[in-house]
Amino acid sequence: TSVLPFDVFADSVVMRKEKGSIYKCIVPNWLMNASSLLKIAGSPVDSCVLKPRLYLSASHEVFGLTLVICWAITLFYDKSQIFDHPARPIIGSLNPCFGWDYPPAQYIAIVLCSANVFFTWQNASFESARTRLLNRGDYHWPQAFATFASYLLAVASNCWLLLWSIGPDDGNWNWHTVIFLLYAVASYLACLSNYLETRFSINNSDVKTKHTVFVILYGCSAFAMVVIYTVDLAYHHPDKPPALPWYITQTADLVWVGCVINITFGTPPEPPLKLTLCIYDPDAYQNGTAARSKPSSAPPDPKYVYKMRGANDLVAAQRAY
Secondary structure, three states, rough: OOOOOOOOOOOOOEEEOOOOEEOOOOOOOOHHOOOOHHHHOOEOOOOOEOHHHHHHHHHHHHHHHHHHHHHHHHHHHHHHHHHHHOOOHHHHHOOHHHHHHOOOOHHEOOOOOOOOHHHHHHHHHHHHHHHHHOOOOOHHEEEHHHHHHHHHHHHHHHHHHHOOOOOOOOHHHHHHHHHHEEEEEEEEHHHHHHHHHHHOOOOOHHHHHHHHHHHHHHHHHHHHHHHHHHHHHHHOOOOOOOOOHHHHHHHHHHHHHHHOOOHHHHOOOOOEEEEEEOOOOHHHOOOHHHOOOOOOOOOOOOOHHHHHHHHHHHHHHHHHH
């Protein structure tokens, strides 16, 4: 069968009859393989197999996409917002935030980055649920660390939206930098926890050399930024140049952005979840009047109850994924 065109209406649902699944949006496979955002958009509505990391990757795709759009707008509208940024004398380099700190790019950045609140909380919720299913409450330190890191990133995503109120509006670049670094460190810890969870599981053979190299490089760039920005802020004087050479800060920024964009390809596979979602009692909703009738006392058919695949099936699915 031919591939249906993209469905741009959020409330429109189509069905792939050859598979029997219901989709809100039909996305070609080659696009779904290239983007976590499109993979989420192209997932079935009724039943799907997903990895929590998919939402982590989607949040970083939003971050990268927002940077590209906002920098392009600012360079076209008023490039002095970047090159004459008030925080540049403090650090010397061109920070990624410089392209979106002021209007009009600021408005777009806030709208797009607010989506990351959803993606990171979804990642934390699914990560925690999978850990409980696999271990039945018997946490080992990699699973406990993964749960902590995923929720820390979710909280950091909420705090991230303060970037456009603290700093650009009031000149408080110290707290602006703290918020930025909180997200940077939380993002790395979430990535590291994904690596450690696989490294110390029965699927440790899935961890390849490229994954180890990526995690080390990502960690070095994240914690280098913490040290560099802390030193620049601590020793800043209005009449003196930045404490550290600009090219050191710029290199750390560029490596960090590169790692953020490549999280999907740099982290090892993880156990997937299978989610099934159905109407609780579909017979009561066949028409408008039936929905208002007295509920039946008979127990619902189990196949219409929302369920999550159990731990035994998950272990079997790890190899099949």
